[in-house]
Amino acid sequence: MNISKLMLIGVAVVGVASVSVAYAKSPRSEKQIAAENKALMDAVAKGDALWHDGRLGTNGLACGNCHPDGSATNPHTWPKYQTNLGKVGTMRDMINWCVAVPLQGKPLAFDSDEMIALEAYATYTHRGITIAPGKDEQHGAVPVKSGPGYP
Amino acid sequence: MEKVSRRQFLGMSTKVGAATLFTGVFAPSASSFFGLGGVAHAGTKKIQEFNFAVLTDAHLYNIADHKFDHILEKAVADVNGLAKKPDFVLYGGDLGQSGKKEELAKGKAILDKLTVPYKIIPGEHDYYLDMGAEWRGMFGPEHWSFDHKGVHFIGMNSILIKDFWSARKLTPTERMGLLEELECHQCGAWGVGEEQLEWLKKDVKNLSPDTPVVIMTHSPLWDYYPRWNFQTLDAPEIRAILKKFEKVIAIHGHVHQVVYNQIGNIHSAGLLSTSWPWPYPPVTLPHPEIKMNRVDPGNFEDGLGTHQVSLNKDFAGMMDYRAFADLLPENVKRGLKL
Ligand SMILES: [Fe+2]
Ligand SMILES: [Fe+2]
Numbered sequence: 001m002n003i004s005k006l007m008l009i010g011v012a013v014v015g016v017a018s019v020s021v022a023y024a025k026s027p028r029s030e031k032q033i034a035a036e037n038k039a040l041m042d043a044v045a046k047g048d049a050l051w052h053d054g055r056l057g058t059n060g061l062a063c064g065n066c067h068p069d070g071s072a073t074n075p076h077t078w079p080k081y082q083t084n085l086g087k088v089g090t091m092r093d094m095i096n097w098c099v100a101v102p103l104q105g106k107p108l109a110f111d112s113d114e115m116i117a118l119e120a121y122a123t124y125t126h127r128g129i130t131i132a133p134g135k136d137e138q139h140g141a142v143p144v145k146s147g148p149g150y151p
Numbered sequence: 152m153e154k155v156s157r158r159q160f161l162g163m164s165t166k167v168g169a170a171t172l173f174t175g176v177f178a179p180s181a182s183s184f185f186g187l188g189g190v191a192h193a194g195t196k197k198i199q200e201f202n203f204a205v206l207t208d209a210h211l212y213n214i215a216d217h218k219f220d221h222i223l224e225k226a227v228a229d230v231n232g233l234a235k236k237p238d239f240v241l242y243g244g245d246l247g248q249s250g251k252k253e254e255l256a257k258g259k260a261i262l263d264k265l266t267v268p269y270k271i272i273p274g275e276h277d278y279y280l281d282m283g284a285e286w287r288g289m290f291g292p293e294h295w296s297f298d299h300k301g302v303h304f305i306g307m308n309s310i311l312i313k314d315f316w317s318a319r320k321l322t323p324t325e326r327m328g329l330l331e332e333l334e335c336h337q338c339g340a341w342g343v344g345e346e347q348l349e350w351l352k353k354d355v356k357n358l359s360p361d362t363p364v365v366i367m368t369h370s371p372l373w374d375y376y377p378r379w380n381f382q383t384l385d386a387p388e389i390r391a392i393l394k395k396f397e398k399v400i401a402i403h404g405h406v407h408q409v410v411y412n413q414i415g416n417i418h419s420a421g422l423l424s425t426s427w428p429w430p431y432p433p434v435t436l437p438h439p440e441i442k443m444n445r446v447d448p449g450n451f452e453d454g455l456g457t458h459q460v461s462l463n464k465d466f467a468g469m470m471d472y473r474a475f476a477d478l479l480p481e482n483v484k485r486g487l488k489l
Contacts, residue, residue, distance in 0.1 A: 052332050060212040060248065065427050066448075068333040068379055072430035084449050102427075102448055138445050140433025144378045148336045 040120065043113075044150055047121025050114055057103025063118070066102065069141035069149050070125035080134040091119060124150055196361040196397070197464055198301030204230040204267075205367075205458040207243030207404035208424030210276060213253040218451055222425045222475075223261050226457045229473060231266045233459060238299065239267050241306070243404030243422055244274025244369035250327050252285045259289050270295065274369040274404060275310040275341070275380070280327040283308075294347055296354050302363045302462060305354065309368035309383045309403075312341045333379045333429070340377055341370065342384030351392050363466035364399045371403045371419055373412050376432035381406055390417055400468050400489045402460070409443040409472060409483055410436065418489045420470050423478075428454025441487060443478050452476050460489070 028036070050056060052064040067073055078091040084101075085093050095118050096107040108115045125141040141149070209223040230240060242262065247254030255277060262269055273293055277286045283293060293308035315337060316326040329335050343351075355364070366372070372389055375381035383389070393399050394415065401419040407429040410421035428446050436442060446454040453476035461469045468489030472479055 059217060060214055061427075064332055064334070065210075066429070068429065071433070072445075084447075098448065102451075138430055140431065143433045144334070146339075146378065149334065 040124075041150065043117045043120040044124045045148075046113070047117035047119070047124075048148065048150075050117055051121055056099050056108070056114075057105040059104045061103050063098065063103075067122075069144065070122040071141045072138050073122040073126075074135075074137065074139050075119075075123040075126045076129045076131045076139060077133060077135045077137070091122070095119065095122075196363070196466065198363055198462065198466055200461075200463050201238050201300050202235055202459055202461040204233065204237040204240045205243065205402060205422060205460060206230065206240060206262075206425065207422045208245040208274065208407055208426055209258055209261075210245055210248045210424070210426035211254045211258050212248050213251050213257075219426050220257065220261070222452065222455060223258065224264075225452075225475070226425045226455075227261055227264050229457045230459075231264070235459070235461075237267055237459060240265055240269035241304075241367050241402065242269055242271035243367060243402065244272050244310070245276040245404060245424075245426075246271070246274070247277050249331060250277055250280030250285070255285055255289055270297070270304070270306060272306045272367060272369060273308050273310065275312075275330045278308075278310060279330045280323050294343075294350060302365055302466070303355070303358055305351070305364065305366040307343050307347050307351065307366070307368050307389075309343050309370045309372075310341045310380075311344045311347075312338055315339060335380075338380075340382060340384045341380055342386070343368070343389065344385070348385060348388055348392070351389065355392060355396075358396075360395045361397050363462070364393065364396050365402065365460075366393070366399060367402045369403060370405045371410075371412070371421065372401050372417065373414055373419060375406070375410070375412075376434055379429075379432055381432060390414060393417065398466060400460075402470075407454075409441060409479070409487075410438075411441040411487060412437045418468070420487060420489055422458060423454070423456040423472060423474060425455050425457075428478075441483060442480070443472075443474070443483065444480060446478070447476070450476050454478060 051067070051070070052062050054060055054062040056062070073091065073094075075091055078094075079088055081088045082094055084097055092110050092115055095115065099105045100107050126139065127142060129139060206226050209219060211217065211219055211223065230237065246258035246262075262271075271290050273283055273286050277283070287293065294306060296303060296305045298304070321329070330338055358364075368383060370383045371381055372383050372386040374386070396416055399417045401417050402422065403419065404422050404424070406421040407424040407427065408421055408431065409423065412419045423443075428443070431442065443454070454474075455476075456472055456474040456478070458473060459471040461471070470487040470489050472483060472487065
């Protein structure tokens with residue numbers, strides 16, 4: 001990041017924080033940003049592995065059997081009323097529903113690394129799609145020519 | 152060549168091993184089992200009206216009493232109970248999930264309960280543990296052709312991938328594991344390969360252009376969504392070889408969904424599985440009006456089904472998707488013209 005950009009961010013943040021010149025979040029170095037992005041991509045890759053290896057279930061099935069590239073999980077539509085859940089829920093509710101029903105497995109803790117990784121994978125494969133809570137549609141994942149589907 | 156009547160043949164097929172005879176050793180001479188047949192008979196546009204059934208993608212696991220076992224059994228019972236009895240069944244591949252002998256044997260035992268003969272081709276899930284060895288032992292050649300009541304039927308192995316495993320020293324199980332993912336991150340695109348192209352050229356060489364042709368492959372013979380191998384690399388070559396025919400009906404598994412396309416003289420239809428349905432890939436369908444509805448994940452039979460294809464004397468085809476649940480919009484319910 002060049003100096004003028006850093007100054008711009010500084011000005012913007014100072015503008016919001018006005019009187020006391022405290023940063024809500026201190027500007028990060030490029031190195032920090034790269035490390036944080038890598039942490040996200042590690043979670044996506046972990047989610048990808050979990051998505052496909054059948055470990056979450058008891059009948060051999062994995063999420064990938066029915067949701068290639070995370071499709072038909074519709075991350076942009078949550079939270080919403082989901083018929084199978086019978087209530088307004090989040091994507092994590094539905095991830096657990098699919099663990100329990102099609103996979104016949106044990107639901108995950110909402111704050112577990114596994115749950116976060118699954119959510120990261122499904123969401124990342126739909127990056128760029130407009131959020132639309134409650135929208136009743138099945139949206140495809142980001143089209144991929146070849147390779148893993150994320151950088 | 153000894154004539155065996157259809158009745159006699161069907162009688163045989165209910166006995167143990169008769170299905171093996173059909174699927175395994177189905178050399179061209181065996182076409183006499185169907186009464187009509189032989190290349191010479193196929194060269195006329197007028198055919199005898201008949202129908203056949205199609206099943207595909209059972210993805211059986213080596214787990215006892217698995218839900219997919221029961222669905223394949225239900226599919227076989229559905230075909231056996233058809234009001235208009237089909238002359239035979241075509242099976243489109245992915246009988247097993249991980250290419251294991253146990254999975255294929257379980258699948259064969261269920262398919263052998265069909266009261267009509269069946270012909271089968273391999274899918275990637277049948278194949279990449281041992282490069283098709285068990286499958287061939289049970290079912291015979293990976294490609295075949297036969298003539299029936301004036302129609303020339305062709306089946307080919309369309310899932311041959313360039314070796315990506317040797318250099319990386321993958322074990323057979325690792326190789327199979329990668330291919331079990333639809334969106335395999337490193338497998339590459341598949342096709343039928345040079346040898347089968349040569350075979351196909353010879354197979355159709357002496358057929359006249361007005362011969363009705365039906366071809367079955369595991370993957371579509373057009374570029375649908377290569378990322379999921381919803382394609383066949385050498386489909387353009389196949390289409391070129393089949394170009395001389397007035398009309399070709401192409402049927403494919405692998406996509407686990409209702410889908411239709413027409414390229415030139417080739418009318419292609421995708422099939423429902425008996426395991427799980429797949430969402431449509433992120434591309435525009437060539438015929439968006441021909442698709443299935445979204446699936447209820449709470450109903451294990453939704454998105455699945457069997458098929459019956461009827462051919463009239465002018466080779467007008469009608470594909471009846473026999474969905475197990477309420478899956479089909481009205482236009483598809485009425486049958487897909489092929
Ligand atoms: Fe399949
Ligand atoms: Fe397949």
